[in-house]
Amino acid sequence: MKRVAVIKHSAASVGRLGERLDHSAVEWEEVNAAEGDSLPPVEEIGALVIMGGRMGAYETGEHSFLVEEMALARQAVDRGMPVLGICLGAQLLAAALGGSAYLADRPEVGAVPVLLTEPGYRHPIVSKVAGRRVFSMHQDTFDPPPGSVLLAYSQRFPQAFSIGSALGIQFHPETPNAEANEWAYNGARGMLERAGKTPDEFAAEMAEAEGEIVDGGHQLFDAWIAGLDG
Numbered sequence: 001m002k003r004v005a006v007i008k009h010s011a012a013s014v015g016r017l018g019e020r021l022d023h024s025a026v027e028w029e030e031v032n033a034a035e036g037d038s039l040p041p042v043e044e045i046g047a048l049v050i051m052g053g054r055m056g057a058y059e060t061g062e063h064s065f066l067v068e069e070m071a072l073a074r075q076a077v078d079r080g081m082p083v084l085g086i087c088l089g090a091q092l093l094a095a096a097l098g099g100s101a102y103l104a105d106r107p108e109v110g111a112v113p114v115l116l117t118e119p120g121y122r123h124p125i126v127s128k129v130a131g132r133r134v135f136s137m138h139q140d141t142f143d144p145p146p147g148s149v150l151l152a153y154s155q156r157f158p159q160a161f162s163i164g165s166a167l168g169i170q171f172h173p174e175t176p177n178a179e180a181n182e183w184a185y186n187g188a189r190g191m192l193e194r195a196g197k198t199p200d201e202f203a204a205e206m207a208e209a210e211g212e213i214v215d216g217g218h219q220l221f222d223a224w225i226a227g228l229d230g
Contacts, residue, residue: 007039007050008031009051010034051089084169104141120151133213
């Protein structure tokens with residue numbers, strides 16, 4: 001198949017996603033839209049992943065590349081191409097396909113239990129995190145697009161939806177604990193404060209759930225990769 005384009009918005013690693021793509025010998029490339037990299041034409045790729053970022057999906061006036069990403073996502077879905085949105089990527093997918101993304105009343109951070117809907121338990125990818133906690137760090141949320149299927153949710157937010165060939169997930173299956181802790185102790189301290197959690201509490205919570213987070217991330221990405229060839 002053609003290569004997988006992984007669109008980034010920061011210097012953060014793609015972590016377990018990159019590891020599992022390499023493990024499956026899938027050709028892929030990183031495109032850092034926030035640093036000015038040009039998005040690939042839809043004709044030149046076989047699948048699309050849109051990663052997270054600090055900006056909001058609604059901040060298109062400040063970050064015009066988000067408009068281009070949403071257009072590319074629509075084109076990919078129209079072609080039936082596999083599209084995976086993670087955190088900001090899920091919010092962009094929701095907005096691009098007729099839903100909306102917006103600032104939440106309070107952030108969600110840490111090792112979060114997710115609940116699956118009935119379709120979620122049957123879903124070949126999202127079902128891999130059934131009964132597991134996942135790593136979440138976001139201050140925005142989304143309303144899924146009309147016609148989509150809600151697959152997972154937490155106590156406060158939708159966590160996964162599918163529509164056509166697209167899958168949006170709010171949590172971060174790609175991020176190693178060490179990197180998550182770096183965010184918590186540095187760039188995201190303000191988000192943790194608004195969520196009522198200290199960096200030390202966050203780190204302890206993540207350490208206790210690490211096995212669930214790692215296993216769920218590996219299985220989720222392996223299942224998504226297995227579907228790339230139809």
